[in-house]
Amino acid sequence: MLSNDDQKAVAALLRGQGCANHLKSLIEKGYVPTESLVDTILDSFSLALSFMISSVPPPPPPQHESSSSQDHVPKKSPKLKKKICEREGLKQYRDDCLYPLVNDGFSWRKYGQKRIKTSPYQRSYYRCAYAGEKNCNASKRVQQIQDSPSVHRTTYVGKHICEEVRTYSHQLNDDVSSGSKMIRFDKIDQDMSELVMPQLVSIDHHQETIEDEVKDQIMNQECDNNELVVDDDQFWTYPFSPGNCMFLDDISVLDYIPS
DNA sequence: CCCATTTGACCGGC
């Protein structure tokens, strides 16, 4: 059984699927003005992502007030943080795209960059810009996983609890179908929008461009990197290769109950 | 001068 947010995410994805199919038919007929449809599709995906990210339960309140005496706060080790994530059910959302999503609707602050042994590309570490003042524990990692075409993997960890997200969520809950401009991936810039869109709609094309060897390498890399896999999330049971966006055609296998 | 980014150092687990 999906949560309320998950159901909204699925509904948004289905809306995007319908618009994509409509767009496809229009393109086949040579109909040119399809910008509004593209906007709707992008909004749908953005909306779905927002629900998936924001559906993670919030962390428990701090045991004691210690913000004024950070010197006495022991630093959480990565392993410890991972265990905490597992215990608290913090999910990771992973997204592959042709270019890193610089503007995904949230304010991030880069705090590190490292070369990973299992990848020739560097991995960038970001945390919510409001991590300090609003105790927002959301973070993300961005890493290029493939060249030609350039594919970047963004792994979101934790949930935004900052005011920015609460405002967004409030708007979304008020009217999911209104097409509110929550996370506008298409506002990165026009050129990027044109580059990202084909990835979403031309699955077969990209699958042909990625050899199985590369995909195996990517999957093995995930294992090597100790990515947290959420067992009860069927989202993760699907391979996230750059050319395989499972959202659309495979959505029926999810425990989806139409509202 | 402020602030975000960069980058080498550091930490803890294995």
Added chain:
DNA sequence: GCCGGTCAAATGGG
């Protein structure tokens, strides 16, 4: 000792 993740001083742009 290696590794990924984080810290924090240095740096650079506006």
